Amino acid sequence: MPFGPRLPLIPALLLALAMFAVPAALMVQQALFDPGLTAVHFERFFTRSVYLGVLQKTLVVSAVVASLCLLVGYPMALYIVHQPPRRRPLLLFLVLVPMWMSILVRTYAWMVVLGREGIVNGALQWLGLTAEPVTLLFNSYAVHLAMAQILLPVMVVTCYAGMTEIDPGLVRAARVMGAGPLRAFRHVFLPLSLEGAVTGWSVIFILSMGFFIVPALIGGRRDTLLGNLIVGQVAQTNWGFAAAMAIVLLAATVALLGLVRLVAGRFIHSPREARP
């Protein structure tokens, strides 16, 4: 094939190479050379318990947030999928709009809602549950709550996409063969929808690993995540160490998702395999 037909690929390719592939390579170089080949940045990270603690915290928070989203998001997707097709776009739209709203704005909204003078404290005092305003911000509950709320739409959309792949005839067949609705759900629909659920969990896990806005604005001092450390190191012009941390972040994410796939792979059946 002559080069001509592939010409339209060039602009996007240049963009992705210049702003994604080359920067990624430079980041690895920045972490490993200072100026000669060195492991000093990684050594610093892995020998200090402060950094290891933050890495562990980031992994745990991301897993908890992804699980919370799954718990709430799966039923929401299930609800949409069981609506008549004409009503589905509107329901999906209700979930999609918040997804596109600025994360900064949504975090700020939580600051206002949970603040000392916020509506939650107002309600607590009005009900007579407390006399003084309670500190609801700057703790890890607030961080989990806000992160889960911000990422929930992603879970609903991913689960929904997986569920629409399922052939409705399979569930109907189970019902015809005498299975009750719960049994048909548990043995047919649920296993086939797991692929979408695991994808949703993984996507939210990845996105959470890079979060820094929420923990910085509504977390306490102990809620620092890896993203916050990276931003801090860039501000202090420690680029090599920041790059090393970014690589650790990426490696930890890939490792954990590999583990998830390995474990989940035993239970997952793709809805596409179950098609005639």
Add this chain to the structure above:
Amino acid sequence: MTRRLVAAGLFALGVLFLFFPILIVAPMSFSADRFLGFPPASWGLTWYRAYFTDPVWLAATGRSLRIALLASLIATTAGTAAVVGLGRVRPRPRAALTGLFLAPAIIPNIIIALGVFILALRIGGTDSEITLVFAHATLGLPFVVMIVGAAYRQTDPALERAARVFGAGPLRAFWTATLPAILPAILAAAIFAFFVSFDELVVALFLMGGAETLPVRIWNDLRFEINPTIAAISTLFVIVTAAAMALAEFLRLRATRRQGSP
């Protein structure tokens, strides 16, 4: 029947959870108090006036608009061309290239930001709107490739071939036969790409030293105090986003529903 009502009620609760904080902020932005408390003691447009008369906020907004428009234009053009190009290569390179184009949507922004920042340090492109525009265009690219790609796969390649047979050049054939069918999807993609850039904080934070974009301005403000001006900006932000998303979804659905027509 009751089961259905319970399910609908629970779903509504989920949606309420998604909207609740911003639904609280919107009325509070019309407070005239110096500190945001609920319920506000006095009402007025104080904080909207504060936003629209502050040259720093306006400059940040203008800068963000400019950057987002350019980034969206570049992402939409490059992404649409890429969709066409992807249709012409064999499955293996197609999968690899698609992966490369989609990757920026899944890799945490902070990692991309750090990489672009290190590149900018080497080539002297920090404090440059141009670098930021291209970085934002790359972040918008995945959404263009996904949305336009979905619409493009539903077009009938025979139409473009027919145009070629009748003597149109490749560009003209695309322009007259394919483009009209995918135009709504392209516009929807442009809107999404615009908001990817308009919202983006961390790349701008690393790249732009003195010249703040709107998200950077909000970030710098929020870290020191809760300034009620941000409630007004948030409300405007939310209204504009919701309206634009409604338009984009309408366009996207129109583009992908065409499949039914012969």
